[in-house]
Amino acid sequence: MRISVAIDGPAGAGKSTIAKIIGEKFNLMYINTGSMYRAVTLRSLEKEIEANDVKSVCKLVSTLDMHFKNDRLILNGEDVNDLITTPRISNNVSAYASIKEVRQNLVAVMQKMAKQYDVIMDGRDIGTVVLKDATFKFFLTATPEERADRRYNELKNKGIDVNYEEILNDIIKRDYIDSHREVDPLRKADDAIEINTTGLNINEVVDKIASVMETKLENR
Ligand code: DC
DSSP, X not given: OOOEEEEEOSTTSSHHHHHHHXXXXXXXXXXXXXXXXXHHHHHHHHTTOOXXXXXXXXXXXXXXXXXXXXXXXXXXXXXXXXXXXXXXHHHHHHHHHTOHHHHHHHHHHHHHHHHHSOEEEEESSIIIIITTTOSXXXXXXXXXXXXXXXXXXXXXXXXXXXXXXXXXHHHXXXXXXXXXXXXXXXXXXXXXXXXXXXXXXXXXXXXXXXXXXXXXXXXX
């Protein structure tokens, strides 16, 4: 039987770093679903299609082929990872990720991936919508300040010039939009294990998740 791991939580809770490590440890394909919404945002902005022009966004989405290679999103044959992590995309992605038809399309792509491979997926609605029957569900949280700190350091290390206050405000704004939108809002699945990562380092979180998984997999 296929293994699937859902990692949900707000922006900057450490989902992608942790999912990548766990994926490697348990031999799972890592799927960063936020990058798929970011890719839609990237192409929409390039083509100057606004999020309220739902028909044009949907038409665009139907032309996008997405798959993952070595943890990186390949969009119509192009590795777009550096282009989708910029503040411009972060500031606009929530609007495109709120479009019901976009979500339906991408959720179907995600579910197909989970049928083909053992996966670890991170996002906002993986445990509640995409993989309701996931083998494991985790919900990671941390205070907005700690999450802003992490994102600030991540972008700084990539050589991107950033302002801490702007990042904190973006995180607070995105938390609000992600958890209040009408379609598939950010929410902990009833059967997900919640881990508050404030004050924990990456290894400590990885160890917690790995020990839950090891115990259950050994007993399968
Ligand atoms: O994880 P991230 O910051 O790269 O996600 C980018 C945006 O995409 C975020 O504002 C919420 C949205 N998203 C979503 O709605 N559902 C997902 N499964 C993943 C991301």
